[in-house]
Amino acid sequence: MINHPSYHLKPEWVKTIRDAAPDAEKAGMLQPHQLELIYEQGWFKFLVPKVYSGLQLALPDMVRLEESLAWANGSVGWVVTLCSGAGWFGGFLSPNVAPQLYAHSHLCLAGSGASTGTATITDNGYIINGSWKYASGVHHATHLTANCIIKKGEETVLDEDGNPLILPFIFDRKDVTLLPAWKFIGMMGTGSDAYEVTNLFVEKDRCFKIDPKHAVICEPLYQYPFLQLAEATLAANISGLAVHFIDLCGPVFDEKINGEKLSSSQKTIIKQTLENLTNKLNNVRQAFYAAVDASWQGSLAGKATHLEQVSANSRKLAKTARECVDELYPYCGLQAANPDAEINQVWRDLHTASQHSLLTFER
Template sequence: MSVEQDLVERARRMALEVAPRGAEIEAARQIPPDISRAMGEAGFYRMFVTADRGGLEVSPRTAAEVYEALAQGDAACGWVAFIAATTTLAFGRLTDQAVGEIMARSDSLATGVFAANGIATRVEGGFRVTGRWDWGSGSPNADWIGGGCILVEDGEPLKNSAGLPRNHMLFFARDQVTSLDTWRVSGLSGTGSTAFAVEDVFVPEHHAAGVLVKSLPDRPLYRFPAFSPLAQGVGAVALGVARAALDEATRVVGEKRRGGSSAPLSERAHTQIEIARAEARLRAARALFYQTIDAAWEAAQGSEPLSLDHSRDMRLAVNHAVAESVAVVDAMYTLAGGTSIYAVSPLQRQFRDIHVATQHFMVSPNILETVGRLFLGLPTTTAGF
C-alpha cells in the first residue's frame, strides 16, 4: 500500500472512531483535543508540507479523499483537516527555519485566515502586528495561527506590481493570540471557527510568508492553481456529508415502519426512487469532482503553468459537488421523516452542516458567474480563481 493509500485508509478508520462522538464535538464547538492530536499524528495536518521539510506532499486528490472520508464520520473533522492542510501551502514562502519551528511536533497544527485583516508595521527584526480575523477554523487547538496582513513601512503600505497593498500571511504563536467567543452557529459548530485577534505582537521576519522567500518551490504542488485546494476542501467535505446522510437514510428506511404497516419504508416505491436518484446524483458529482482534479494534477507534472481551463473546470466541479450534495442531504432528511429531527439522529446535524458549508465564499454563486463567462469567451476577472 502506498503512502497516499495508507493516508486515506487512516482517515476512513478515524471516521468510524469520531462518528459516535458527533454530539460531543458539536457541543464543544471545537474538535476535542484528543481527536485533534490524533488527526495530527495521522499526518492530516501536513499533507501539503513538502517532503524535504518533513511533510507528506500528497496530491490534491489524496487530500480531498482524506477530507471526504473524515467528513463521513464528522463534518467538522474533515473541515479542520482541509483548513490546516491548505494553510500550510503558505509555507512555500517561508524559510526552512520557520517551517521547522511551526511544525516542530508530529501533531503540530497550524491554521489561518488569508484575508488581510491585520496591519504589520516594520520594526527591527520583524513586524508589530494588530488585527482581528473571523472564521478561524481549528484555531482553538492550533499551535500556530496565521493571519493575512498589509505590510506597512515608514507609515506607508507596501505595494505589489499592480499598485495595491501587499497581502502576506504572518504566523503567530498560540500564546500571542486572543480567541474570541463568536462561534455560535447553526452548523459545523465543531470546527471551532471562532474569531481571533492579536494586539501589537511582535512577529519575526522569518515568520512572514513571502518576505524573505520571494518565489514558490518548483514542485507540482505549487504549479497547481493556488485557490483550488481550498475550494476542493469545501467540496470534499460536502461529498462526505452527503454520503453519510445517504447511508444513514438507507439504514433508517430499512428499519422504519409507518401507519401500522408491517413492511419497512424500503418496500415503498417512492423510497426506492429517492434512494436511486440520490445515488446517481452523488456518484456523478463525485466523478466530475475527482476527474477535474486528476486532469489538473497530471498537467502540473510538467514545467508549464496550467491553463485557465483547469481552474475553470475544477471550480465548476466543486460548486456542482456542493449543490448536488445539498440536494442529496435534503432528500434523505425528508425521506427519513420525523426521525430526522431528533438530536440523536445524525441526519439533523448533517442537514445543518451541509447548509453552513454552502456559505463559504469559495462556493458562492459568483464562482458560477465567472465560470459561465469563461465558457462564453467573455472578458473575465479571474483574480483569486
C-alpha cells in the same frame, strides 16, 4: 465506478471519530481521541513539505482523504482540511524559520483568509494589529496565519495594480489571544473561534507570499494554484457530508418501506428517489475527481491544466450535494429535525459548510 468515501478509512478510525462527535459538539472543539488519531496518521501534515517531516501528498490523494474524513464527521474533516491547508504554506516560508515552526510533534496551523489586520513596516520586521474570525481548529493550533494590509507609517502600501498590498504572516500560538465567536447551527465541533494580536512584533521571515514564483520548495504541489486547491478541498468536504446523509437515509427509508403507514406508491417514490439521487451525486463526484486528477497530471508535467474544470466541477459538486440532501430531507421524518440525531448533525454541518463564500458564486 467511483469509490465510496469509506474506502480510504479503516473502520476503527471511523468509529473513533464518530464516537467522539457528540462530545465534540458539546465542547465546541475536537476531542482527545479524535486528535490522537489525527496526530498518529499525520493528517494535519497532508500538505507539509517532506523536508519538514510532512506527508506532502499528491493533490488527488489528499482531496479523496478529505472527502472521506468529512464523511466520517463534518467537524473532523473541516478542521483537517483547513489546518492541513495552512500547512501548505510551508512551501513558501523562509527556510530560516520553517524548520523550527514545523518541528512541533503536534503541528497544527489554523488561520483566516480575511484581511482584517494591519502590518506596519519597521526596520527589522512588522508590528501587527488585528482580529480575525472563524479560525477552524484554533484551539489545537501550534501556530496561526493571518492576512494583513501592509502599512508604512500611516500610509497603506500599494501593490503593482494600485490596490492595498495584502500579505500573510505566521504567529506562534503564545502570541495570540482567542475570542469566542462560533455560534452557528453546524460544524459545532470545529471550534472556529476568533483570535487577535495587539502590537505584536514579528520578524521579516514570518511574512511570505503565496505565489509559485516565491515557492522555496521546488515541487509540483507548491506550484499548484491556491484557488483551485481551496475550491477542490472545500467541495470534497461538502460531498463527504452529502454521502454520509444519503447513507443515513438508507435505514430510515428501509423502516418506512417495511412499515404499514405508507402506500405502495409512496414506498416506491422514496426508494426510487434515494436511488436516483445517489447516482446523481456519484456521477458529479466522478466528474469532479476526473477534473482534479487531470489538473494534477498537468502539474506533474510542469504546469497545472484543466483549472477551469476544477473550479466549475467544485461548484457543481457543492450545489448538487446540497440539492440532493434537501430533496431527501422531507422523506426522513421528524428524526431528521432532532438535534440529537446523527442525521440532523450531518444536515446542519452540510448547510453550514456550504455557506462558504468561495463556492457560492459562479466564476
